[in-house]
Amino acid sequence: MDIKQMCINASDAAIRMAALDTETKNNALARIALALLENKDKIIEANNADLKRSEEEKLASPLLKRLKFDEKKINDVVEGIKSLIGLVDPVGKTMLSTMLDDGLELYKVTCPIGIIGIIFESRPDALVQISTLCLKSGNSVLLKGGREAKETNRVLADIIEEASVAAGLPKGWINLLESREDVNEMLKMDKYIDLIIPRGSNEFVRYIMDNSKIPVMGHADGICHVYVDKEADLDMAIKVAVDSKTQYVAVCNAAETLLVNEAIAEKFLPALKAEFDKKNVEIFGDEGTQKIIESKPASEADWATEYLDYTISIKIVADVDEAIKHINTYGSGHTDSIITSNKENALKFMNLVDSGNVFWNASTRFCDGYRYGFGAEVGISTSKLHARGPVGLDGLTSYKYKLIGDGHIVDDYATKKKSFKHIKINKSIE
Amino acid sequence: MDIKQMCINASDAAIRMAALDTETKNNALARIALALLENKDKIIEANNADLKRSEEEKLASPLLKRLKFDEKKINDVVEGIKSLIGLVDPVGKTMLSTMLDDGLELYKVTCPIGIIGIIFESRPDALVQISTLCLKSGNSVLLKGGREAKETNRVLADIIEEASVAAGLPKGWINLLESREDVNEMLKMDKYIDLIIPRGSNEFVRYIMDNSKIPVMGHADGICHVYVDKEADLDMAIKVAVDSKTQYVAVCNAAETLLVNEAIAEKFLPALKAEFDKKNVEIFGDEGTQKIIESKPASEADWATEYLDYTISIKIVADVDEAIKHINTYGSGHTDSIITSNKENALKFMNLVDSGNVFWNASTRFCDGYRYGFGAEVGISTSKLHARGPVGLDGLTSYKYKLIGDGHIVDDYATKKKSFKHIKINKSIE
Incomplete structure (x- = not known):
């Protein structure tokens, strides 16, 4: 599939992801956890193929170690998903509510960002971790893992897609890119993709930052x-x-x-x-x-x-x-x-x-999301805009203002027929 | 002064701006308001020169109207500053506090962004409004107004700088750019400038977005x-x-x-x-x-x-x-x-x-910061990262994590000698 079409699908899915209730998202997460356990052998088999090929290609031993995705790692990511189910839904939270005037109420409500592009190296657990964080926060995701883990990533992405779609999530919310050319195409999709999160070496992150107009969340150096x-x-x-x-x-x-x-x-x-x-x-x-x-x-x-x-x-x-x-x-x-x-x-x-x-x-x-008690971490951001420091689920959300009136028009205020009251009301839209 | 040196000065000032207490900032705002009133004649004189030159240059009449900065406009911006003094300081607010373990406390605290670049067209009131918003939020600012308002802008920037520095603010926190070449230089200063806020036509905003690696807050189209x-x-x-x-x-x-x-x-x-x-x-x-x-x-x-x-x-x-x-x-x-x-x-x-x-x-x-009750508006953002919708003082802040321990080391947790407690404590650093 070409990347633009993938983005269009992800965009359609994103609209539906934004409207999912917490229960549907948590059910999908539970089914993903179960499917990972049920398909343990298949995952390990794919990972063995990756390990074998990478050994033959003389991948450095620390990288081989990070590539390995065995039963213990599968159990770890499943535990991660379970704790993610327990976290509060970051979407739909009312951050502010004000009565602007009688019958005219303003609500600032959290919502998903939309489409997130994630590029990560070697470790296949990152795929599970990040895609489930995107799911819980209601975002569509385009993922690109390291070439060395391609078999493992393919199997993991298929399992996650199948289990989540069976649980009611829109097809197209999760997408796996497979080539370097795909990444370069993705970096051009600033019309569709709202945020890129690169996880890897300094040079890698810097390359992404220098080659895309899409905002990047992360860090290059850690001095x-x-x-x-x-x-x-x-x-x-x-x-x-x-x-x-x-x-x-x-x-x-x-x-x-x-x-x-x-x-x-x-x-x-x-x-x-x-x-x-x-x-x-x-x-x-x-x-x-x-x-x-x-x-x-x-x-x-x-x-x-x-x-x-x-x-x-x-x-x-x-x-x-x-x-x-x-x-x-x-x-x-x-x-x-x-x-x-x-x-x-x-x-x-x-x-x-x-x-x-x-x-x-x-x-x-x-300095770490787990140690800070955020439960899950997308990465650490050194940007001063949007999310800074260890970024958890909240960093994958935006907000919108919802204004509910009864036919209110600005002309009444411009001509002083009415005036604003601006009273904090501390409630949510029901 | 060359723009890089201006950025270095603004950067030094930004560090000191971040540490100002609310009283110092409010005093500075009060002195600016007073100085604007005291220098009314000088401002109007400069504005008349701008108006005269612009008329000769056949500036379109709606633009001439926006350029005009008379006694009424001066009183309006002074009223704006008075209401800004009344707003809560957006810096130093504790957003989250957690006891990670005994004697190890984490605080998420708001802070200024750093250096803001503002580019605006014609209306001189924008200069006063935006620079005082930057002051209240503890940011240094580089400002570039329209060429047609250059005399007015120069006088206003001088008055604001003089009054605020006399009130204890660091020299270099406010900087006025005077030429188009300066703007192009500024757009390259991504090492120093944290955020650009363009206020003007679609084409103008799009030009800024397409010609800088610095994040831009604002909107191009409003469809x-x-x-x-x-x-x-x-x-x-x-x-x-x-x-x-x-x-x-x-x-x-x-x-x-x-x-x-x-x-x-x-x-x-x-x-x-x-x-x-x-x-x-x-x-x-x-x-x-x-x-x-x-x-x-x-x-x-x-x-x-x-x-x-x-x-x-x-x-x-x-x-x-x-x-x-x-x-x-x-x-x-x-x-x-x-x-x-x-x-x-x-x-x-x-x-x-x-x-x-x-x-x-x-x-x-x-959809407007004043109507929403934010008291002051930097602009309206259509971005989904950082601030979205009408942006008030909060949009000019970031946050940092402050962790206070008693010699705590991670090795104790990695080796399971200690474990995290993660208890919300709802307090501020005192």
């Missing part, structure tokens, strides 16, 4: 900082710095740069290095750092580098203001943490660092 | 519909249709197409035409309409045309579903109204029409 203030508890600072850097290095919320207040650097850095050494963390330091601990010289480029590895850059700063300035200059607006017992500095840091997630005495690794 | 259902009160339908079309034809929320249910067309259309004739409304009708009333033949292009004049297109449809389909195909997602006494059809229409504003028995002309 996260930990700033150790003068009044930090140094044991705490070491613990948080080590966790932020090493708890899982290949992810966007891992710290890449450590900023250290000059007043405590001589005491702090050697103790920190001892811990980093245990984890084989390579250090690039500024001049001051190099005088205190053994480290490679950091260049300007290091401050803007996302290592995604057991590597960190360290810079000594005069005070919280210099730390804030550094972060706002080199950071990516993702997640930054201050370690201090000085409340004034902490509040200043959290107010002035221009990032979606600003922490006080906590590891940057906490 | 609004009134659908008269089978079960409409026909007197009400005539009243609302006439108001929607003729109350003010040159604006985005005026109706451009009327959809009429076939069951009532023969009775309704002649009565409607009698009213439209009184206002000299020209009618383009589909075949069915032409059989009932005298009208010019409507072509496919008419359904997608924003006349902004005493002109309307009329189409006969079989039912509410056809009306919805027509609106979702040819509309611009702005404002659409159904006239009916059938609640089921009304709810269906409001749920399925994919527009920011969907009305039942009310004129499309109600």
Whole structure:
């Protein structure tokens, strides 16, 4: 099917998706969960074919690991769907209601966005997770997974489509793209597609952002900082710095740069290095750092580098203001943490660092939809428009204003025959 | 000053703007209001120079009228500033607060977006209105007004800058661009500018959207519909249709197409035409309409045309579903109204029409920030991301997540030493 036709179908389906009641959506989710369990063998068989082909094509072993979709992973995504069923429907919530005048009532009500395009790499669980999030939020979805997972993705998409359509969802709400050319076509469909969510490497996300007029939700770099203030508890600072850097290095919320207040650097850095050494963390330091601990010289480029590895850059700063300035200059607006017992500095840091997630005495690794209690995560956004930070179901909705009158016309107000009352009424359309 | 340097200054100022308390911002607004009154003569003098030059340059008379900025207009913008002072500060509001675990608290708090670029045509009141909205929401702003108003805009921007900086605002928060080349430079500053708000003609907005990677908030076309259902009160339908079309034809929320249910067309259309004739409304009708009333033949292009004049297109449809389909195909997602006494059809229409504003028995002309009770309006957005519909102060804010811990690390949760509690706590950071 050509992509434009796919978009037209998805668009027709989107109108009907927007009108689904919560029960229908939850029933569809339950049937999808059941169908995934019932078709376990078929899924694993398809995944084995993907694994075999990818091994032959010498796919790197971390990627092979992410590609693997076994019984445990199937059970995990089914658990995910069950918890999604338990979440409040994000559509149809009344955010505001005002009586503009007698008999003229305004309601601001959440609604789906429409059509979401998702492009993700390797992990097939992303397909299940994201398509079910789109279902619950009433959106149509175009999905493109990695080539390496194509058999698995095909089987998963078919299962989800069949089970959901049997439960009353409109055909066309879920669509799987299969080629790179399809993606390039999709990026041109700004007339139909409302939002693109890319999940993958920096270069990949940047390519999408640079090659489409469709709004993109996500993040390219994740250059996260930990700033150790003068009044930090140094044991705490070491613990948080080590966790932020090493708890899982290949992810966007891992710290890449450590900023250290000059007043405590001589005491702090050697103790920190001892811990980093245990984890084989390579250090690039500024001049001051190099005088205190053994480290490679950091260049300007290091401050803007996302290592995604057991590597960190360290810079000594005069005070919280210099730390804030550094972060706002080199950071990516993702997640930054201050370690201090000085409340004034902490509040200043959290107010002035221009990032979606600003922490006080906590590891940057906490930036995550599940940890935040959102139940499910579409991704993490570094944009300041629409959704920012970890994006859950709410990030897949928009809203519309519904105005209910009794033949009201503006001329009556323009000519002062009537005037507005603007009284909050706190109710929903019944 | 070159535009990049202007952006750097605005960026430095934005950090400080984000930290201003409400009192400082309101004081600054009060001083601006006072300074505008004190400098009344200077403003009128500059405006007279603009008017004189524009008359010589044969500026069209409606534009001359919009350019005029006399004592009444000055009093109007001062009143606007006074009511803005009375509005709740949109920054620093806690939208969500959760205890993730003992001693680990997450807060979702509103904050300014950062730097807003505003491009507007002719009316100098827009400069005052928009810059004070940016002030109240803590944003830096780059402004570019129409060439015809350049003297007035220069004087107004100087007064606003001087009064606000004297009240403690950071220099650089407000910046006036003076040439077309400056605008083209500004459109390239996606590294600094977070949002562009264009206010002007369709072509103008479309040019901005097509020539910048910066997100744009606003609308190009405003193709609004009134659908008269089978079960409409026909007197009400005539009243609302006439108001929607003729109350003010040159604006985005005026109706451009009327959809009429076939069951009532023969009775309704002649009565409607009698009213439209009184206002000299020209009618383009589909075949069915032409059989009932005298009208010019409507072509496919008419359904997608924003006349902004005493002109309307009329189409006969079989039912509410056809009306919805027509609106979702040819509309611009702005404002659409159904006239009916059938609640089921009304709810269906409001749920399925994919527009920011969907009305039942009310004129499309109600779509407006002041009429909605928002107190002030940045513009009307037809985007489904970020702000939709009439955009008030809230549309100039983003939010960030603030997490406050006591040395919490993720490793404790990954290794199951601790587990999340996720308890809503309903409090703010104090």
